[in-house]
């Protein structure tokens with residue numbers, strides 16, 4: 001074990017809170033593609049074919065490898081699929097593909113014991129390896145709890161021994177949505193419960209002297225997922241362990257939502273220096289996942305040298321216990337409410353820059369969520385309508401919606417005859433030197449390092465002040481995070497809008513959009529999950545405003561800091577899937593996407609689906625060929641209904657509950 005790495009981390013969840021530093025884990029051999037240690041962060045994904053369809057699975061695996069997958073996971077729901085892994089492996093090798101295979105196991109120790117003799121790695125879910133979930137709340141005495149642990153030991157030890165004998169690695173993969181009744185009864189549905197669930201299994205492996213382990217703590221809620229991985233690292237280090245981490249957000253969904261949710265969860269941890277392999281779970285073809293994972297991970301391939309070359313921020317040696325917020329529990333940073341609009345309990349605000357648009361045409365506001373009707377000469381607000389538009393030194397020649405705040409550079413603002421809903425944006429020096437401030441709201445832009453400047457020391461603080469925090473650093477997230485730590489140290493409760501600018505040197509507009517979602521999702525999401533930020537402002541010249549607007553709202557939704565749309569928790573599908581998840585998700589979305597704030601789970605199978613849809617309000621779960629079971633929360637309310645009527649039935653249940661609204665035509 002690399003005891004230096006362990007020592008470095010003791011009392012923290014990462015090496016440094018203020019600069020990028022990768023946590024070096026124990027190297028684990030997985031076929032001929034080792035993971036952890038100083039190896040690159042590995043990319044992986046999972047097949048969606050029926051495991052008994054050998055050719056289909058082989059061909060899909062090849063497409064995944066060609067797209068960049070370094071490990072391929074295949075579901076093994078029973079012994080026959082586990083046995084067929086041998087045939088799949090043989091055919092892949094015959095075609096020249098040596099990719100290590102991973103068997104995915106739920107509920108079936110006997111399938112695991114077969115698979116462990118065939119493939120390079122097995123994944124077990126400690127929530128269901130030795131337990132069948134009955135949603136029972138049991139008050140265990142310590143002796144009873146110990147008795148349960150001995151029972152698990154008996155069930156799990158044979159697999160560990162086989163893995164040891166065959167040189168097979170193992171992932172202990174906890175899922176937030178499928179914790180055992182034992183863990184739920186004692187720790188609840190919490191990051192601590194997730195960590196303990198894995199630790200019980202890790203301790204058994206250590207007792208049997210087996211260390212080829214990789215650990216994951218997945219959840220469909222990026223906030224819970226980030227907290228659980230951080231707590232896992234701190235717990236492992238306290239017990240002298242440094243197993244590699246497999247990062248993933250489960251049931252992330254598809255398209256923009258899936259990418260942003262994945263970036264918020266996975267990207268935040270990569271920024272923390274955590275993670276040895278990444279699987280992005282999208283409800284899309286599995287070969288679409290690797291490029292997203294690669295784009296997330298690539299930003300860190302040269303991070304170490306960047307840190308060396310840009311030693312602008314010194315590692316303050318800040319430990320988690322020195323922080324004024326708890327990184328294992330969400331709490332928004334305390335700020336005052338400026339102008340009864342930003343900070344305090346207000347949702348984080350969204351700013352977009354329209355200064356380079358045609359300011360003679362009110363239709364430009366539609367991309368910012370205000371749809372102009374020339375006939376009625378009025379605006380309709382969409383669910384995702386921004387709170388501030390920035391016009392710099394330009395003046396629009398049309399009337400703006402009465403509830404939309406406008407930002408102008410200070411000198412231009414000074415000259416405005418009517419300042420209603422118009423606010424100044426100052427440089428730090430302007431604000432300190434110039435006395436002509438607004439009595440309502442003053443926005444001041446600054447960079448993290450400015451907090452140590454004389455100008456910052458001379459700031460006249462009052463509750464009209466809001467900071468706009470920019471960064472030019474390539475290590476922007478940690479640069480901006482350091483600023484928040486210093487604000488906490490100084491006891492300053494000024495609201496902060498976090499601003500980031502992105503430019504992508506490519507003409508491929510799809511790639512630009514995807515990278516914006518991934519980069520902004522990581523950089524802004526990592527701050528928001530820690531409760532930092534009272535607003536966000538994304539600039540991305542060359543990308544349409546409507547994409548910037550939906551990315552900003554998507555990040556707020558993924559961090560659960562501002563809900564503006566329906567959330568879909570859809571599984572990525574696998575060999576157990578009983579219907580076409582992509583088509584079904586799109587069909588459900590087309591009729592329910594206006595139900596702001598509802599969470600709808602769309603799960604491919606009844607075996608794992610109900611557990612994995614976590615905190616969804618409603619569930620649409622495959623329970624047989626052409627059969628769907630509908631859930632209200634965790635309760636199955638319509639069982640095995642025909643798939644042709646299932647969506648109408650689901651809408652009926654939503655209506656019964658009073659949660660349905662008709663879609664407005666705007």
Ligand code: SF4
Pocket residue numbers: 571572573574575576577578603604605606607608609612
């Ligand atoms: S919920 Fe989806 S991904 Fe999970 S086992 Fe079932 S079909 Fe596979």
